[in-house]
Amino acid sequence: KAGVTQTPRYLIKTRGQQVTLSCSPISGHRSVSWYQQTPGQGLQFLFEYFSETQRNKGNFPGRFSGRQFSNSRSEMNVSTLELGDSALYLCASSFGTTNNEQFFGPGTRLTVL
Amino acid sequence: EDQVTQSPEALRLQEGESSSLNCSYTVSGLRGLFWYRQDPGKGPEFLFTLYSAGEEKEKERLKATLTKKESFLHITAPKPEDSATYLCAVQATGGSYIPTFGRGTSLIVHP
Numbered sequence: 017k018a019g020v021t022q023t024p025r026y027l028i029k030t031r032g033q034q035v036t037l038s039c040s041p042i043s044g045h046r047s048v049s050w051y052q053q054t055p056g057q058g059l060q061f062l063f064e065y066f067s068e069t070q071r072n073k074g075n076f077p078g079r080f081s082g083r084q085f086s087n088s089r090s091e092m093n094v095s096t097l098e099l100g101d102s103a104l105y106l107c108a109s110s111f112g113t114t115n116n117e118q119f120f121g122p123g124t125r126l127t128v129l
Numbered sequence: 130e131d132q133v134t135q136s137p138e139a140l141r142l143q144e145g146e147s148s149s150l151n152c153s154y155t156v157s158g159l160r161g162l163f164w165y166r167q168d169p170g171k172g173p174e175f176l177f178t179l180y181s182a183g184e185e186k187e188k189e190r191l192k193a194t195l196t197k198k199e200s201f202l203h204i205t206a207p208k209p210e211d212s213a214t215y216l217c218a219v220q221a222t223g224g225s226y227i228p229t230f231g232r233g234t235s236l237i238v239h240p
Contacts, residue, residue, distance in 0.1 A: 020172070049227070059173075059216065059230040072225045106172050114226050116161050120172030 018043065020109050020121035028127045034095040037124045041088050041109030047071075048090040049118065050082060053104040062105075065090055094126075102128045131156045131221050133231035141237045145206045150234045152217030153199040162200050163228060164193050165216040173216055176202075207238045 021040045029035050041048050050062040061074040065084035082092040088109075094101055104125050108118040132155040142148055154162065161180050165173035177186045179195040186193050190211065192203040202215055214235045218228035 051230075058232040059218075061227050061229075064225075064227060072227050074227075108172075114160075114220075116163075116178050116220065116226075117175055118163075118228070119175060120165075122170075122172050125170075 020107055020119050022105075022107050022121040022124050024124060025122065026125045026127075028129065029097050030129050031097055031099060033097050034093065035097060035126060036091055036093045037105055037107075037126075039090045039092075039107030039109075039121060041090070041107075042111075042119055045109035045111050045119070046088055047110045047112070048084055048088065049108045049110075050090070050092050051106040051108065052076075053106055053123070054102075059106070062092065097128045099128050102126060131219060131229040133217055133219050133229050135215075135217050135231035135234050137234060138232070139235045139237075141239065142204075142207055144208055144238055144240050147203070147205045147207070149204070150202040150215055150236070151199060152202070152231055154217075154219045156219050156221040156229075158222035159197075160220040160222045160226075161228075162195055163218045163220070164191075164200070164202055165218070167214045167216055167233070176215075204236070207236075209238045209240050212236055212238045 023038045047066045049064040053059045064072040068084045079095045084090045104123045106123045107121045110118045136151045164176040167173040177193040182197045214233040216233045218230040220228045
């Protein structure tokens, strides 16, 4: 079974630009969660989608948004990039609604200059 | 607010030197506690889920245990390939199913 895939793996952007990251969950998984990981803050929850609906949202500004498509693939968008947005962005999928076993993708390393 | 504290932040062991990593947590009610392993440049890899105090799970050289306030990840006779960051996360009852992660313990096993 293929794992969670994320594209692109690496991105370099400048302040003020916007970026879109993509995540393809494991086949059959309907829940997709996004996390931001930085050395200073660790893993922080961004949002979760289940069956195309945002089910939960973390404490991030409105510049961070996401969506999920009917095939469970998900995208997240960050607008008006700031230097502090440099991080590893991780996507995790799980089969059911309880997230008791999340499978993570390799992440997208975003660098904002 | 749910809190997860992992200790130590970093641990260096010699190959074969057994040790334990600690994850202490504060939640109103525990639905589940998770352990993950993360290699540099990769996403976390799921290891275990524990649901109730007294529960234990094992996988190769790893054994996870759970009490009402903390969890331990015991590493028996570690090998260099066990070097990684180990993350603990808790999921609380009554609300969202979003886990709260600790900062992790960076483990280096020297040959």
